[in-house]
Amino acid sequence: MPGAGCHPSVPALGRIAVACYPPWWRARYGDDQLGFLADLHAEGRSVARVLPNLMAGAAWTRLSGTGMPATPSAWRNRARTSVTASALAAMPLMILGLYASHRGGYWSGNGRLSTAARVAADAGNFLFPAFALVLLMLLFGWRILISQALELRPGAARRRYVAAMAAPFIAVASGLGLWSLASHISPGGVTGGSYKLSPMTHRFYDVTLVVSPGDPRLVAFLHAAAIVCGFGGWLVAAVLVGRAAARRGPATAGAIRTGVWLSRIATGATVLLSLGHQRLRRRPRPAALAPRREPLL
Amino acid sequence: MNSTRLFPRPDPALLVLTSLADGPKHGYALMKDIEAFSHVSMGPGTVFGCLARLEERGLVRALEAEDRRHPYELTATGLAVLHEQLDELGRVTATSRARLRLARPARPNGGRASG
Numbered sequence: 163m164p165g166a167g168c169h170p171s172v173p174a175l176g177r178i179a180v181a182c183y184p185p186w187w188r189a190r191y192g193d194d195q196l197g198f199l200a201d202l203h204a205e206g207r208s209v210a211r212v213l214p215n216l217m218a219g220a221a222w223t224r225l226s227g228t229g230m231p232a233t234p235s236a237w238r239n240r241a242r243t244s245v246t247a248s249a250l251a252a253m254p255l256m257i258l259g260l261y262a263s264h265r266g267g268y269w270s271g272n273g274r275l276s277t278a279a280r281v282a283a284d285a286g287n288f289l290f291p292a293f294a295l296v297l298l299m300l301l302f303g304w305r306i307l308i309s310q311a312l313e314l315r316p317g318a319a320r321r322r323y324v325a326a327m328a329a330p331f332i333a334v335a336s337g338l339g340l341w342s343l344a345s346h347i348s349p350g351g352v353t354g355g356s357y358k359l360s361p362m363t364h365r366f367y368d369v370t371l372v373v374s375p376g377d378p379r380l381v382a383f384l385h386a387a388a389i390v391c392g393f394g395g396w397l398v399a400a401v402l403v404g405r406a407a408a409r410r411g412p413a414t415a416g417a418i419r420t421g422v423w424l425s426r427i428a429t430g431a432t433v434l435l436s437l438g439h440q441r442l443r444r445r446p447r448p449a450a451l452a453p454r455r456e457p458l459l
Numbered sequence: 460m461n462s463t464r465l466f467p468r469p470d471p472a473l474l475v476l477t478s479l480a481d482g483p484k485h486g487y488a489l490m491k492d493i494e495a496f497s498h499v500s501m502g503p504g505t506v507f508g509c510l511a512r513l514e515e516r517g518l519v520r521a522l523e524a525e526d527r528r529h530p531y532e533l534t535a536t537g538l539a540v541l542h543e544q545l546d547e548l549g550r551v552t553a554t555s556r557a558r559l560r561l562a563r564p565a566r567p568n569g570g571r572a573s574g
Contacts, residue, residue, distance in 0.1 A: 191507050194486050197528035198503045201487035212502040219504020229511030 172199045176209045182220035186230055333395030337388045344384035347377070468499050471509045476518065476533065476541040483522055483532035486510070513537065 176199040180192060195216075203209050223229070224243075230236055478484060478492045486506050494500055501509075510531055513519040518537035521529040533541070 187511075191511065193524070193527045194529055195503050195507055197526070198486040198490070198506070202503075212504075215502025215504040217504070219502070219508050222504075222508065223511075228508060229515055 171203055172196050173203060173209050175213055176203075176216070179213050179216040179220065182217060184224055184230070186236055187223055190229065329395070333391045337391030337395060340384050340388035340391060344381050344388060347381060347384075469497060471499075471501060471505055472513060473541075473544055474499060474501070475506070475509050475513060476537060476544070479519060479531060479533045479537070480541060483530040485525070485528040485530045487528075489531070 177196070180188065180195050180199070183192070183195075199209055199212075202212065227240060230240070474493045474497055475489060478489050478496070484492060486503065489510075490501050490503075490506055510519060514521065514531075516536075517534055518540055519531045520534050521531055523529075
């Protein structure tokens, strides 16, 4: 770390706080900040009191990029950190959402499902909007990924690269398909029906709903497979975009800067979508859980 | 009522520019000077965040390091911006004082609450 050994009188906590700043910042202002802390310490003032200010400054600098040199390599590093951090931050959110979803009682009225099946089904429901993140991530990363692909000569290497790029899409599409299938055959789910409308009163007088008997174990398996495909695809996409951003290539600083902002929007949108989706799913389901045939007129 | 809660304290960038107006200073000297003339305490995160923003916009520049600390000085642009900001503040202050002088005679009991 630049300046790490230059100011031995700075307390360890002060050094740690300065180390929280990004490398390009420390290279430029690290010695100045350590000098500041050394002067503060030498005058008998508390370094601990300025630590929150330093930590807040480090967080803000990492978020805003103030003072960062406008070079493609710096922006690539920033994009990589941004994607990795958003992926890591999303994981506990997913787990928390899964727990909240399961505790929310969406499946509580359906005694036919085992606890494991409910957890798997809830996870599938919760992660569904998160699948959109892959598309958004690749949306912002496509310029980088394609530029990397075009850099490679036609041949096996390019084919492997394109296959790696396509893998998350395929995984997510498979996850969506499995999730839809599982929802379709879910026990108690309505898979079809018919009704008759009275021409005089315009009211339904005969309603028949086809309710899926379903197999809880199959549903649980399909949900779990959907989670693995969707979540795995999302992680692979994050890693791919991050790695591509870190490699040398023709991507410009402006393109990557746009990518960083889009990734922030994508992360925020995913969280909002997940929350909104959960609220919608918690609404009482229509009285469709049992077949009925009754005149309504 | 504590007026600092109603009105935010002076902008750190303006305080830094004001402090540098009488010559180059390094970070700690800046903080002490600002504390002395404005009673505003700024931590190192704020001071260097502010210096980075000002340096990025070309309002201040770093000089050769002395004892591993860079002193910072105002650039010509920084000086012009400081003048501009002070003129603006001066206009508000002058208007406010003039209006207070006009309003004071009209207030009953010299401005004291009656009853």
